[in-house]
Amino acid sequence: HLDNDVAAAVDLVAGMLGRRDQWLRKTGQAPERAELEAAFAAERERFTAVARELLPDASAELAAELLTKTFTWRKRNKRAQALEAEDRDGRILQALASLLNLPPAQYTEAQWTVLSAMLALLPRAVAELKLVFAERGQADFTEIAQGAVRALGEPDAPTDLLLSLDVGIKHILIDEFQDTSISQRELLERLTAGWQADDGRTLFVVGDPMQSIYRFREAEVGLFLQARHEGIGGIPLEFLQLKTNFRSQAGIVEWVNATFPAVLPSREDATAGAVPYAPSVAHHPRSAGEAVGWHLFDERTDEAARVVEVIRVARAADARGSIAILVRNRGHLDHIVPALQAAGIRFRAVEIEHLGEKQVVQDLFALTRALTHPADRIAWLALLRAPWCGLTPVDLSLLAEGADEAVWDLMRDASRVAHLDAGAQARVARVVAILEPALVNRLRGNLRDAVEGVWLALGGPACCRDATEIEDGAMFLDELERIEEAGDIADPDAFAESLEKLFALPDLEAGDDAVQIMTVHKSKGLEFDTVIVPGLDRAPRNNLPPLILWKQLPDAGLLLAPIHESGGDKDPCYEYVRRMERAAEDLESGRLLYVAATRAKTRLHLLGCIKRADDGDAKAPGKRSLLHPL
Structure with missing residues (x-):
């Protein structure tokens, strides 16, 4: 399947071990074919049900009649034209398009041959990994988390440890719950398995799903949405939504309220990780001057020069005001850091330079x-x-x-x-x-x-x-x-x-008033008087496709698909999971932009570069850039 590429096979196994908590069953065995195929079948049913809520006779065949290969309404189909006139918010079009991308309900024999071999190997690889951990006296985070869950037993067969904890634990408070992983939810369900209604114990979880930006750490924002509606481990939760923004001045809050309904999705979807925008109310009055500044350029050097100018203007207006430059990736600072150094502006780069x-x-x-x-x-x-x-x-x-x-x-x-x-x-x-x-x-x-x-x-x-x-x-x-x-x-x-x-230390000689430079992820929870967000036109890096793709769904279903054979056609199951991952990444990009924008207290500056066509007109920004939805 891999043309006898042993190195690729080793990388495959290592990559699977790093996220073994997602596919390894509690019995220590890999999932079976029936439950894996059931997850794909459930996906087909889910999208079909959504489409039929809008169009009772919706099916993949009907979608093919009404839509083109590029998922637009057919011009010569009368029903398509009638539905287009009716579909003002685009929901019917989106639902029908999803039916054209449904995964197969079953694996082919060739697919299963590859997967079954891998699923037979993986538990043995996990056992070997445990031996290595024991020999070296080391463990990764996944091993620690799984060990904690194992130590508590099963809900219907609790260990003595869980029983003793059940007596001692009266109240649980969890912050940043929007970035909970499936393993962490499982641990929480174990800890609360013996709780009864009105027994005086409380579960309090705090989070903002619009700030869920840690998918690379296995965070699943769908768990937050699911908990809001269904509770956690049988414990119902009372939902309270806070609306007052105590950080930003009214001008920034108004801009965010006007902008982000179009950046974030309009409908909630726990499986897809779609979080709609929830507006806020400003506590602070509007400040004098422009709250949000736009700066677009043809060249990166001009963008960097404007960053320097913005900092100088901010310093002149408030010498003690805090200033931060927030970037999506560290590589977006290639022109900005030299420009700051040339201008003599001291800065602290927090976990930027390796x-x-x-x-x-x-x-x-x-x-x-x-x-x-x-x-x-x-x-x-x-x-x-x-x-x-x-x-x-x-x-x-x-x-x-x-x-x-x-x-x-x-x-x-x-x-x-x-x-x-x-x-x-x-x-x-x-x-x-x-x-x-x-x-x-x-x-x-x-x-x-x-x-x-x-x-x-x-x-x-x-x-x-x-x-x-x-x-x-x-x-x-x-x-x-x-x-x-x-x-x-x-x-x-x-x-x-x-x-x-490892990251190099920030400038130890820079004063407290130095400009802060960090990634948007690192800025979460912080606030600055002036926030500068350059490189909005840049798209995220495209990672090489892994040899096996899998996605753990909030309802415990697991989608697992092998990459196509070398030189063969694309695998439909693999492409489906890959589209899901890409869509989830794009949804998180909108939330990443929200986090960056809401770090600002007084001024927000958004910068980017544009490409021009031969006639000099500006081209539309890339669809995966942060600039595109703006």
Whole structure:
């Protein structure tokens, strides 16, 4: 099925293990064919029922008669034209279009052959993962969460732990409930399984479904919607909706109320994750001046220049006012950060720059590789290029070009070093004098001490531009100490990957009035006097399609589909689940924009770039950009 691509198969299994709580049954077994096909059949019934509420004879066949392949009304069909005139809000069109995208109710034998093999393998892979956890004394979040659920038992067979907790727990309060995952809901249902009506115990959950933006952490906003209507674990909930906005001035609140009904969906749908807009009432009066500013440009450099100008104007109006730049992705700052630096504007970038991207960390990584692998030519050349030695590209070429020996041997070869000028020769000699004893004695202590000792002797900290870079270097050394085994790095690629998962520190020397830069996700729960949101025209990154797609539905159904065979036709089940995931991502994008806009207290500035046609007219923004619904 994968053309014997073993690496792809390994990635498939690893990806499934990372989200095993979604497909692994509590018995430790994978789901069976009947229940998987039942989930697809239920999806067909759900969409058919919705369509028949609007059109009693709705069916996939009727939809094909009335709609074109691009899901528009057929011009030469009288009934289609009559329905188009009747369908003012587009609901009938949308319902019929959904019938043309229904998944098959059953797998083909070829599909099931692939899935059954995988479902037989996965429980064994889970068992192997548990052995690895036991050997290393480690666990991931999923293992901890599943362990907590297992420790509580089943609702009809509670453990002693659950019984003791049931006696002690009287009240449960959960904040940010809109970002609850299916596993977390299951844990909550276990904790409240023995509760009875009027027994004096209370369950209080707080959340705003319009701010559910953590699908990448398995958050399912549909669980919030479901709990609102059905309760949790048999416990009915009384729904209270708060409407007063205590953060933003009236001008921003009015703009949000006028704009977001068109950005967010008009109807609620727990399965799809659709959350309609709920208007709010401003507590603060309107401030003088424009509440929301629009700035569109042809070039990224112009957009970055306007960000600088907006900050200067905001500073002039209120020197102590807080300012934040919020972006969808870190890559959207490529032009903005250099513009701020050129303008002398201090800023704090919160979890924006990965540790592995910092120059001091790259230099330390090269030093580490050189000490552990003397034949690593690239690492040694990078070590000599680093600021503590500072050889130029020409110097490196004179020293190493045409030579097969290790760079360390060339550094001690007087005839090779003689090609360098006097200053470069002196710097190489100094590095050799420091590294020689370190290489001789390297295995006598741990790797972190060896690298840190050489770095200090070379004057690495003195080469750092500020205290922040020194602290970034210290973070590298801490991570090195954590990952080293027997004085070496067993897997250099894994070490480099771990550095990419860590974030460099923000500017430690920036004052409290520095501009804050962060992703929209990081800004959740915060507020700023002036909020700047650039890059609205940018679309989210397109991820490579996984080898297996699955979606856990709020009603506990599981949709599971394998990618098509290499060189084969697209798999209809796979494409259906993929469309569901894409639609859920797009719905969350609207909520992401809502979160960004509602961080502003006084001023909101929205920026983006437009593309132009050959005649100079502006093109419509991409459909997946935040600018499109605006």
